[in-house]
Amino acid sequence: MTALRPTDFPHRHLLDIEGLSSRDITTLLDLAEQYVDLNRGFEKKLSRLHGRTQINLFFETSTRTRTSFELAGKRLGADVINMSVEGSSIKKGETLIDTAMTLNAMQPDVMVVRHHDSGAVDLLAQKVDGAVINAGDGSHAHPTQALLDALTIRRRKKTLSGLIVAICGDIMHSRVARSNIQLLAIMGALVRVVAPPTLLPPAIDRLGVEVHQNMREGLRDADIVMMLRLQTERMQGSFVPSVREYFHFYGLDRKKLALAKPDALIMHPGPMNRGVEIDTEVADDIHRSAIREQVEMGVAVRMASLELLTHSSAARAHRAA
Amino acid sequence: MSAARTASTRTAYINARLLDPASGLDAPGALLVEDGRIADLGPRLFADGVPEGVEAIDCEEHCLAPGLVDVRAFLGEPGAEHKETIATGTEAAAAGGVTTVISTPDTNPVIDNVPLVEFLARQADESARVRVRPMAAVTKGLKGQEMTEMGMLAEAGAVALSDGFHTIRSSRVMRRALAYAGNFGVLICHHTEDPDLAADGCMNEGEVATRLGLAGIPCAAETIMIDRDVRLVELTDGRYHAAGVSTPAAAATIRAAKARGLDVSCAVAPPHFALNETEVGDYRTFAKISPPLRSEADRQGMVEALRDGAIDIISSAHAPEDPESKRQPFAQAAFGSVGLETLLPITLGLYHNGNLGLLEALAKVTCNPARRFGLEAGTLEKGAPADLVLFDLGVPWKIDAEKLHSKAKNSAFDGRPVQGRATRTVVGGHTIYRWTNGA
Numbered sequence A: 001m002t003a004l005r006p007t008d009f010p011h012r013h014l015l016d017i018e019g020l021s022s023r024d025i026t027t028l029l030d031l032a033e034q035y036v037d038l039n040r041g042f043e044k045k046l047s048r049l050h051g052r053t054q055i056n057l058f059f060e061t062s063t064r065t066r067t068s069f070e071l072a073g074k075r076l077g078a079d080v081i082n083m084s085v086e087g088s089s090i091k092k093g094e095t096l097i098d099t100a101m102t103l104n105a106m107q108p109d110v111m112v113v114r115h116h117d118s119g120a121v122d123l124l125a126q127k128v129d130g131a132v133i134n135a136g137d138g139s140h141a142h143p144t145q146a147l148l149d150a151l152t153i154r155r156r157k158k159t160l161s162g163l164i165v166a167i168c169g170d171i172m173h174s175r176v177a178r179s180n181i182q183l184l185a186i187m188g189a190l191v192r193v194v195a196p197p198t199l200l201p202p203a204i205d206r207l208g209v210e211v212h213q214n215m216r217e218g219l220r221d222a223d224i225v226m227m228l229r230l231q232t233e234r235m236q237g238s239f240v241p242s243v244r245e246y247f248h249f250y251g252l253d254r255k256k257l258a259l260a261k262p263d264a265l266i267m268h269p270g271p272m273n274r275g276v277e278i279d280t281e282v283a284d285d286i287h288r289s290a291i292r293e294q295v296e297m298g299v300a301v302r303m304a305s306l307e308l309l310t311h312s313s314a315a316r317a318h319r320a321a
Numbered sequence B: 001m002s003a004a005r006t007a008s009t010r011t012a013y014i015n016a017r018l019l020d021p022a023s024g025l026d027a028p029g030a031l032l033v034e035d036g037r038i039a040d041l042g043p044r045l046f047a048d049g050v051p052e053g054v055e056a057i058d059c060e061e062h063c064l065a066p067g068l069v070d071v072r073a074f075l076g077e078p079g080a081e082h083k084e085t086i087a088t089g090t091e092a093a094a095a096g097g098v099t100t101v102i103s104t105p106d107t108n109p110v111i112d113n114v115p116l117v118e119f120l121a122r123q124a125d126e127s128a129r130v131r132v133r134p135m136a137a138v139t140k141g142l143k144g145q146e147m148t149e150m151g152m153l154a155e156a157g158a159v160a161l162s163d164g165f166h167t168i169r170s171s172r173v174m175r176r177a178l179a180y181a182g183n184f185g186v187l188i189c190h191h192t193e194d195p196d197l198a199a200d201g202c203m204n205e206g207e208v209a210t211r212l213g214l215a216g217i218p219c220a221a222e223t224i225m226i227d228r229d230v231r232l233v234e235l236t237d238g239r240y241h242a243a244g245v246s247t248p249a250a251a252a253t254i255r256a257a258k259a260r261g262l263d264v265s266c267a268v269a270p271p272h273f274a275l276n277e278t279e280v281g282d283y284r285t286f287a288k289i290s291p292p293l294r295s296e297a298d299r300q301g302m303v304e305a306l307r308d309g310a311i312d313i314i315s316s317a318h319a320p321e322d323p324e325s326k327r328q329p330f331a332q333a334a335f336g337s338v339g340l341e342t343l344l345p346i347t348l349g350l351y352h353n354g355n356l357g358l359l360e361a362l363a364k365v366t367c368n369p370a371r372r373f374g375l376e377a378g379t380l381e382k383g384a385p386a387d388l389v390l391f392d393l394g395v396p397w398k399i400d401a402e403k404l405h406s407k408a409k410n411s412a413f414d415g416r417p418v419q420g421r422a423t424r425t426v427v428g429g430h431t432i433y434r435w436t437n438g439a
Helices: A022-040 A064-075 A094-104 A120-125 A143-157 A175-186 A215-219 A243-250 A291-311 A313-320 B086-095 B114-127 B150-156 B171-183 B207-212 B220-236 B248-259 B270-274 B296-308 B343-352 B358-363 B367-372
Strands: A053-058 A079-084 A110-115 A131-137 A164-168 A190-194 A210-212 A224-227 A265-267 B010-020 B025-034 B037-042 B054-058 B063-066 B068-073 B098-103 B131-134 B188-190 B240-242 B264-268 B388-398 B417-427 B430-434
Touching (some): A022 A291, A064 A131, A110 A120, A110 A291, A143 A291, A164 A175, A164 A215, A175 A190, A210 A215, A291 A313, B010 B358, B068 B086, B068 B343, B086 B114, B086 B430, B098 B417, B150 B171, B220 B240, B248 B296, B264 B296, B270 B296, B270 B343, B343 B358, B343 B417
Parallel strands (some): A053 A079, A110 A131, A224 A265, B010 B063
Antiparallel strands (some): B010 B025, B025 B037, B063 B388, B417 B430
């Protein structure tokens, strides 16, 4: 494996895709690529983060993302501590900052934070000395998800540039959609969002995407079909009439998929709701579905993120100061 | 439904005054119906006589116009068969020259799912005298909370969405409904009366209500809701129709919204341009309707708004009520008036009074509603379905509620002398109603 130069990743935290250059993204994906091979081998453990402390602080329940970060840290040799906080017991504002300060006093090198409020991870990052990785904040950002999606696409399609990517479903509440829109735009893909008007955030077209309210039109000639879950936990009132109607018009099934390119790849950040946004037959199609691969890429991308942030020039400069 | 059958014969309507508001045609002439559709028409058609094998109907210089399209009628089924049925309601429609009725979904159960839309289609096939097209609900159970399966309802045949006489209180729900329905190109028809302001009111707020000691409904109950709705249409690019306006201010809002390019329209029911609040008189419950009969100035404003085009459509707002619901103290009596059978004569009153041209008046009940609701109806265009009304423009008669074909007799126009009535109603080329003077 190639050695990493400290100047390769000039960021202290990974809070958002915004602010990353295509070079930053490529650096991260290239490194993650190496970890894919490592993870597939028999000996999976390295010592690049030996002696480092990683705290996973999750204000919102998560299984796959937390496990993925935990595994990533451990495979690089870090000491990983998981802290789950019930969303109801800790309030926003000062209490969040208090938590940050308390944990900061324990000198962690990296904190991986998920929070149900948009912007909460940024706020916490301002109060700690180590690196912070945003593992999802509200409906705002989920940068490692976008990066792992990018890695999955790049491995299957060789490049991101020029691809037509249709992101379908609950765009309104999705941090995955927002991060993907930004990353794909930076890497030169053409992004479409496909949703009923009630699940499209206002002025979404200003983010440089093509907006489609008719899924058939939105899927036409797409290289990538990215399905999103209906985030009922973030919804107030009814945004769509029923699961049945939603699936009828916006669920991915064979018929609608036939409009995309013949080799179009199906992706889903999980957890999937079969029969709501995606048909089981399509989700399990081993030739078309990259859903399980996404999970695998997740560990590799998080290993790369942890390594780059702990070794970055920005992190060193901060420690020196 | 008899309208579904097509005539195998050819029928010539000769010696008619042809009136087609869609094309502006107003001329003596003839019209040929073939296989249930309009095959030809014009001043010179059959000038040399009607050929062999064509049935000739002498129109005796009466007016031959497209059958009326009524966009708002309660037909009772299911659940209120004691007030009206599809059979009796469409019987009244036929007698009034109405050939297409759009039914409201505020039945019991509410038409808020696909099987019920299909049920209505089957019922109409069996018992309707004229064409019936259902509307489905905007919100489940008309509760104003959760949207119905609008896309699937439209696919099943719902021509538009409406919560009937219920107003959607929540702006958030209305916003989403407009946005979501707009995606499918479906029109939302809204009864615009702020339920909080209307509260226990039972007639127009003002001097008359005060003298009678009745709780009033201010005009603002309507204007606030319609102003809100227009803002939401602006926000969502939805398609919107105010189902029945009663105030000049509401018409002005629609007028201004159209000028801004919004996809909006509105209808008025005949009582609101032909009657005023004094009809309530000594607590006459037949004059209790929703929205309430307004002041004389408001009524004149409605006529003006019809003239300048702010109001596109005249709809019957047919609301049959059984005697038990109307024989009550005024405050407790049900709102509503039947209107299918009186839609044509009251609309013709606008012409007789010199308010509107004849074609202008007819457009409000034919091509305008058909276009707005996306129906193939309301014109005499060649190829269009032969849905026709032949009417005697000048014949004077007196509306007698007891003689109406509706199951319910609660007409706000009971006893009113009018001029003009349908003498023959034709659906899909078949004559389904005839009236002879003195018969």
